[in-house]
Amino acid sequence: MSKEPLTQGNKPPKGLVRILRFFIKGEYLEEIEGDLEEIYYDLRITNGTKRANLKYLFELLRLFKLNLIKSIMNNHKYSVIGLLAHSIKLSFRGFNRYKTSFIINIIGLSTGIGAALLIYLWVNDEYSVDRFHKNGDRLYQVLQNEVVPEGLETDFGSPFILADQIKEKFPEIDHAVTIGNDEMSRRAIFKSETDNKEAQARGIFANSDFFKAFSFSLLSGSVDEVLSPENAIVISEQLAIALFGSIENASGKVLKANRDLYNDSYLVTGVFQNTPENSTLKFEYVASHKMALKHEAWLREWTANGAVNFITLKEGTDLESFNQKFKSAIIDQPYRDDNLLVAYPFEQLYLEGEFTNGEVSGGRIAYVRLMTSAGIFILLLACINFMNLSTAQASKRIKEIGVKKVFGVRRDALVFQLLTESFLITLLSLLVSIGLVNLLLPAVNQVVGKELSLFGTPSTIGLCAIILVAVTIIAGLYPALYLSKFQSRDLIRGRLKRGASDLWVRKGLVVLQFSVSTLFISGFLVLNNQMSYIRNVDLGYNRDDLIHFTLRERDLRQPFLDELNKIPGLISSTNLYGGSIAELRGAGGGFSWGNPIENEEITFRRPQVSYSFFETLNIDVLEGRAFSRDFQNEEQKLMINEAAAQLIGIENIVGKTIMDGNKEKEVIGIVKNFKIQSLYEPLQPAIIRFIPNGNHFMVKISKENQAETLKTIEDVYNQFNSDYPFNPKFVNDEYDQVYQAEGKVVALSGYFTIVAILIACLGLFGLALYNTERRTKEVGIRKVLGSSTFALVKLLSTDFIVLVIISLFVALPISYLLVLDWLNGFSMHYTPDILLYLVVALSTLLLSLTTVGFQTMKTSLVNPVQCLRNE
Amino acid sequence: MKKTKLGEFEELVLMTVVVLQADAYGVEIKRELESRLNETLSVGSIQSALKRMEEKGFLKSEFGEASQKRGGKRKRIYQATPHAHKVLQEMKDVRSQLWASMPSMVRS
Numbered sequence: 001m002s003k004e005p006l007t008q009g010n011k012p013p014k015g016l017v018r019i020l021r022f023f024i025k026g027e028y029l030e031e032i033e034g035d036l037e038e039i040y041y042d043l044r045i046t047n048g049t050k051r052a053n054l055k056y057l058f059e060l061l062r063l064f065k066l067n068l069i070k071s072i073m074n075n076h077k078y079s080v081i082g083l084l085a086h087s088i089k090l091s092f093r094g095f096n097r098y099k100t101s102f103i104i105n106i107i108g109l110s111t112g113i114g115a116a117l118l119i120y121l122w123v124n125d126e127y128s129v130d131r132f133h134k135n136g137d138r139l140y141q142v143l144q145n146e147v148v149p150e151g152l153e154t155d156f157g158s159p160f161i162l163a164d165q166i167k168e169k170f171p172e173i174d175h176a177v178t179i180g181n182d183e184m185s186r187r188a189i190f191k192s193e194t195d196n197k198e199a200q201a202r203g204i205f206a207n208s209d210f211f212k213a214f215s216f217s218l219l220s221g222s223v224d225e226v227l228s229p230e231n232a233i234v235i236s237e238q239l240a241i242a243l244f245g246s247i248e249n250a251s252g253k254v255l256k257a258n259r260d261l262y263n264d265s266y267l268v269t270g271v272f273q274n275t276p277e278n279s280t281l282k283f284e285y286v287a288s289h290k291m292a293l294k295h296e297a298w299l300r301e302w303t304a305n306g307a308v309n310f311i312t313l314k315e316g317t318d319l320e321s322f323n324q325k326f327k328s329a330i331i332d333q334p335y336r337d338d339n340l341l342v343a344y345p346f347e348q349l350y351l352e353g354e355f356t357n358g359e360v361s362g363g364r365i366a367y368v369r370l371m372t373s374a375g376i377f378i379l380l381l382a383c384i385n386f387m388n389l390s391t392a393q394a395s396k397r398i399k400e401i402g403v404k405k406v407f408g409v410r411r412d413a414l415v416f417q418l419l420t421e422s423f424l425i426t427l428l429s430l431l432v433s434i435g436l437v438n439l440l441l442p443a444v445n446q447v448v449g450k451e452l453s454l455f456g457t458p459s460t461i462g463l464c465a466i467i468l469v470a471v472t473i474i475a476g477l478y479p480a481l482y483l484s485k486f487q488s489r490d491l492i493r494g495r496l497k498r499g500a501s502d503l504w505v506r507k508g509l510v511v512l513q514f515s516v517s518t519l520f521i522s523g524f525l526v527l528n529n530q531m532s533y534i535r536n537v538d539l540g541y542n543r544d545d546l547i548h549f550t551l552r553e554r555d556l557r558q559p560f561l562d563e564l565n566k567i568p569g570l571i572s573s574t575n576l577y578g579g580s581i582a583e584l585r586g587a588g589g590g591f592s593w594g595n596p597i598e599n600e601e602i603t604f605r606r607p608q609v610s611y612s613f614f615e616t617l618n619i620d621v622l623e624g625r626a627f628s629r630d631f632q633n634e635e636q637k638l639m640i641n642e643a644a645a646q647l648i649g650i651e652n653i654v655g656k657t658i659m660d661g662n663k664e665k666e667v668i669g670i671v672k673n674f675k676i677q678s679l680y681e682p683l684q685p686a687i688i689r690f691i692p693n694g695n696h697f698m699v700k701i702s703k704e705n706q707a708e709t710l711k712t713i714e715d716v717y718n719q720f721n722s723d724y725p726f727n728p729k730f731v732n733d734e735y736d737q738v739y740q741a742e743g744k745v746v747a748l749s750g751y752f753t754i755v756a757i758l759i760a761c762l763g764l765f766g767l768a769l770y771n772t773e774r775r776t777k778e779v780g781i782r783k784v785l786g787s788s789t790f791a792l793v794k795l796l797s798t799d800f801i802v803l804v805i806i807s808l809f810v811a812l813p814i815s816y817l818l819v820l821d822w823l824n825g826f827s828m829h830y831t832p833d834i835l836l837y838l839v840v841a842l843s844t845l846l847l848s849l850t851t852v853g854f855q856t857m858k859t860s861l862v863n864p865v866q867c868l869r870n871e
Numbered sequence: 872m873k874k875t876k877l878g879e880f881e882e883l884v885l886m887t888v889v890v891l892q893a894d895a896y897g898v899e900i901k902r903e904l905e906s907r908l909n910e911t912l913s914v915g916s917i918q919s920a921l922k923r924m925e926e927k928g929f930l931k932s933e934f935g936e937a938s939q940k941r942g943g944k945r946k947r948i949y950q951a952t953p954h955a956h957k958v959l960q961e962m963k964d965v966r967s968q969l970w971a972s973m974p975s976m977v978r979s
Binding site: 011028030031032033034035036037038039041042058059062063064065067068 | 896897898901913914915916918919922923926934937938940941942944945946947
């Protein structure tokens, strides 16, 4: 190609020419470049450089025709793309050749990645709870720290009338919200008089700041006004459709409520979108709090906690200094002189909602952290597997790499090729695991009670990309460097000098892998044991065959109970206030004896029960008697438990009186301690009051024909025409419900333990496979010389078993310490014994023996002729 | 008629190549066709058509001389093959037959 010199200024812009040269096919380049230059030259003379440049660019763009540009793959052997294509081709040949290790790698990595993905989805969902409020960063729940002898006790509730008061008092507060507490969040029946439809819904009372502070979006009605009228009610879209057929129809209509909402009429002022799944506040209607105040006088009292209060602080407010002032906001109110208020970030409350002595001490975050580390460890296990297998495979691939080296392939190119291989394996595993996760998700959702979806969370794509890169590098880099570092002459001769360090690395990895799996196994067993311990612990009452349900209509309760007791399969029945025994609420002070000033503030559990309570629940009366129909005025009497008797400290207390508020009541009996709330809390003193007509019923039925008995109870219930359906639950189930969070974690950790074991065993299996294959000749010779099969198996397995034993020694003490730490969070916990660790050790050993033994056995049984002739 | 397709634009380019004879290279073809069609064409569309037709056997080409204007790059001179001449003739015949059988109203 002859080039005549040209002045610099005549030439088209260099950058554009370079682009042209990059994408136009080589054989057309000279002609097309020449054409463009000619046009450029002519145009520059007539219209100037600027126009010519523009024209050049325009023409350049129009040159992108399929038959003019270079194809991506063709004739590109020396570019990056060509190299990549070559590497991919070689990788697939490799996969084809070493099928076993390929399959082991895919299974190991895909289960590992799948487990990690599932854990991520769960963790991500946990972190999304309550995080959707626009004001989230300045939204706080008002907690009360009550001064008790042991320090501070944190209470989530607060007075119903708190919000308005503090909003006036503190200029930093933007919105102050009152929401009725659990007890005030009622299931009511609404009737639309215009449309003549009925629907049941559970909702809350709230003041007018509610929709301003929280981001529950309104489909109709304005945020500022919906809760202003006294009889305002805002309903969910679901309820709107149930009652009025459509959202548009609902506004301005009148709803008549049943007795749970005071038999009053309400004006529908707005409709809100159904509360999202990841909100801890769930409700189907929001009624103005003024209505509750109108009908229930006690809510105006400072002594009562009828609400949960929230505030948003104005932007830029310092929480620390605000809390300093806020602390003493209500101590001048009656009976509130040692209630310290504190504003706690609402977004954090879900995950970090347990307090000891006024300080955050954990909560669900513990499970989230546990799961996160489980996910990371499982992924790490899978990576280690891959590393181990690839390096162990070295002896087989040595010739391939040696030939390449002889042909002058540089080390970086080799590393690139090996990394491509691990990238491809990771990519394939990722795809497999995505399929797997998709398949398993419905089952997992059932276990964890969530609605997780792989594609619903956009961040999953990012995570997949991160996993892809991280696993490729973590799992692939060491083998790539390891395999490519040998000298070519050693490689060709097939003589591999493995340094002691390589061996240590590999052994170390196996030890690490088995240590982690041992941690998983022992952790899971302890978790499981603790859960069954909780289920079977002596709670002081017998909850077998115990049914709980409610009857809301007060007048029907006594006649219903009388009717109930006639049922043959029924052993005993009672009713009480505050909920099922499994989740009984209600604690407070107000009792006094001796010197009233000293002890009025001591908190007692305060169950309010009726006749036959102790009989139905099999709680032993130690001294005195239980509430009974044989006596009059039982309302004026109290029973206490052992802990309370000890605390009060009056000798022979039965028959003496203590003050309940300003009433003097006689203590008629002492009962054995029985567990009233979470097992995390120590046994608490309880004072049991008598109230007939409680709304919760506890019924003990005989073991025989339970289905029939239940049916009869339902029939009796239906005779009374309650507005509410019969809702029986076994107390055992309710009890499990209370420990649901732990139950879920146990179930999940069970699955992940299996995954961890599977991965570790796969790794061991792979290693055993290569090791024995390498030693087939040795085995053959030994056999010829008369070695027994057993001796051979022993010979081949010892190395691995030693490694597993070492990892047991590493992992068991660590797991013991971790487990002890976790168990201390429970007031009642079982102590892990030596037996458990024996079981863990034995099962790990057995598993690894089977894994290795299977392979070594196979090798040992081979006819020596076959392995020796193989040359 | 042979099934090797000749598109409308390709046919125009092919005929221009025949018209220009020894001058038939990229820029000249573009210039000639632009003046006849009275519209602007891009180098890309001309070149793409040329390469396609060369592939289909309507054109053959060889390098011509270089010039200073072209920065020292050689031209590629195109020439229609006998096959191309035959196809052009066939297409013309088909067209004129069709014209002949059209009602006079349209023709005017």
